Amino acid sequence: MKKVLDIAVAMDYLSTNPYLKFQVKTEQPKREFLTQKELNKIRKKKIEIERLATVRDIFLFATYTGLSYADIFKVGKTTYKNWKRWKKMDYYRSN
Numbered sequence: 001m002k003k004v005l006d007i008a009v010a011m012d013y014l015s016t017n018p019y020l021k022f023q024v025k026t027e028q029p030k031r032e033f034l035t036q037k038e039l040n041k042i043r044k045k046k047i048e049i050e051r052l053a054t055v056r057d058i059f060l061f062a063t064y065t066g067l068s069y070a071d072i073f074k075v076g077k078t079t080y081k082n083w084k085r086w087k088k089m090d091y092y093r094s095n
Helices: 002-010 036-044 050-065 069-075 077-087
Strands: none
Touching (some): 036 050, 050 069
């Protein structure tokens, strides 16, 4: 946008760039975190649909390991079969 407006000024379509002094203010969003109690509720929830149960398992895995979605996606579906053992472990997260 800035470049287009600068070109318009250079070609005398505009006398000045109207956004010359405009600045975007950014604020850090307030994030809420899940409590250990909430994570346990998610972990213990019985889900009949296997696809959704897999999503829950991967979400919990990401939560406890700190891995991003992209990193987990790289691991792939074949490795998920080995995660069945992980699912039966007790979960403890150090803060």
